[in-house]
Amino acid sequence: MIKTIKELKALIDEEVKNCDSFVIVPHIGADCDALASALAVTLIAKKYGRDYVIVMDDERIENVVNSIMSELPSEIKFINSSELNKYLKNKKALYFIVDTNKKELIPIKDIEKKENIIIVDHHDLGATSIETENRYIGLGVSSASEIMYRLLEDMRIKFDSHVQGSELNFNIANYLLAGIFLDTSKFSKNTFSGTMKVVGNLMVKGADLDYVNNLFMEDFESDQLVLNLVRNPYVKLFNIAIALNSEDPKFIYDKEALAKAADYLNKFKSIDAAFSIGLIDENTTYVSGRSKGDVNIGEIMSQLGGGGNVSAGAARIEKCDDVYQIKLKLDDVIRPGYKFNEVDHEKMN
Numbered sequence: 602m603i604k605t606i607k608e609l610k611a612l613i614d615e616e617v618k619n620c621d622s623f624v625i626v627p628h629i630g631a632d633c634d635a636l637a638s639a640l641a642v643t644l645i646a647k648k649y650g651r652d653y654v655i656v657m658d659d660e661r662i663e664n665v666v667n668s669i670m671s672e673l674p675s676e677i678k679f680i681n682s683s684e685l686n687k688y689l690k691n692k693k694a695l696y697f698i699v700d701t702n703k704k705e706l707i708p709i710k711d712i713e714k715k716e717n718i719i720i721v722d723h724h725d726l727g728a729t730s731i732e733t734e735n736r737y738i739g740l741g742v743s744s745a746s747e748i749m750y751r752l753l754e755d756m757r758i759k760f761d762s763h764v765q766g767s768e769l770n771f772n773i774a775n776y777l778l779a780g781i782f783l784d785t786s787k788f789s790k791n792t793f794s795g796t797m798k799v800v801g802n803l804m805v806k807g808a809d810l811d812y813v814n815n816l817f818m819e820d821f822e823s824d825q826l827v828l829n830l831v832r833n834p835y836v837k838l839f840n841i842a843i844a845l846n847s848e849d850p851k852f853i854y855d856k857e858a859l860a861k862a863a864d865y866l867n868k869f870k871s872i873d874a875a876f877s878i879g880l881i882d883e884n885t886t887y888v889s890g891r892s893k894g895d896v897n898i899g900e901i902m903s904q905l906g907g908g909g910n911v912s913a914g915a916a917r918i919e920k921c922d923d924v925y926q927i928k929l930k931l932d933d934v935i936r937p938g939y940k941f942n943e944v945d946h947e948k949m950n
Contacts, residue, residue, distance in 0.1 A: 603737040620695035623653035628701035634780035638699035641749035658708040682708040700745040746780030774808035854879040867891040
């Protein structure tokens with residue numbers, strides 16, 4: 602296990618000697634923290650004069666991620682995992698995984714057979730974590746974006762958007778700030794003194810908080826999706842709320858909407874933890890969880906095959922289109938023997 606940023610830098614220095622290409626792997630259903638972290642790795646690859654690709658198989662792309670990707674220059678190469686063997690012909694790869702450490706959450710299914718792997722993440726390890734000593738797991742930070750900022754700084758990579766000689770044609774400072782903004786729910790959780798120092802430094806380097814706010818500006822349609830999802834939550838004893846669409850359980854959501862629903866319920870004083878459950882495609886159910894800290898979301902999500910930390914986490918259940926089945930499993934995990942009571946969310950204050 603890699604314990605410090607300096608050790609991580611030394612590891613990269615060593616591993617890059619045995620590769621001529623970086624294969625950068627964010628988690629399935631990439632959010633802006635995963636994407637920003639992946640983009641930061643492209644700067645590392647560029648520093649060493651190595652080729653690179655970002656592997657993404659997502660059929661549905663979150664609105665914020667789509668907005669960022671539409672701004673990127675053509676030199677940022679994205680490929681599907683099915684294209685990877687063709688790309689790697691006669692190349693030796695360094696696999697750089699960001700914002701996850703679970704093998705089921707990355708698109709490359711035989712990842713543990715690869716020789717050169719580095720993982721940078723801020724989520725707890727679990728039963729399905731990728732087996733490698735080359736893991737940096739920063740549990741005391743806000744996000745993978747915060748870790749990548751610290752790594753870029755330690756490697757002395759110039760990425761100030763307004764400094765001549767940075768050799769940068771996209772504003773990574775904005776994207777790293779957006780990743781932190783997302784994973785801290787607009788600085789309302791997982792925000793430490795070091796986090797705010799990083800935020801300030803990113804703004805000095807050209808990050809624009811107005812730009813980031815606009816990225817996350819909710820349009821009417823997406824706002825209504827979230828409100829419909831949380832309209833009639835199930836509230837469990839010990840102040841745990843679960844939201845699902847009982848009127849249309851087959852409705853397909855973005856992960857972003859499910860995360861917003863959990864965030865929305867968790868803001869009420871009488872709720873200690875909140876979960877939202879919905880389909881993200883016809884055969885995959887997704888659970889997003891949020892907590893004020895008294896309920897360990899990561900531990901609960903790990904029992905559903907996912908992961909996270911104390912205050913936030915998620916689980917992706919493939920080959921399952923029954924949200925009620927997952928609700929019952931979640932009920933069993935949280936507290937056996939207790940029943941749900943339906944309440945109106947307006948009463949939760």
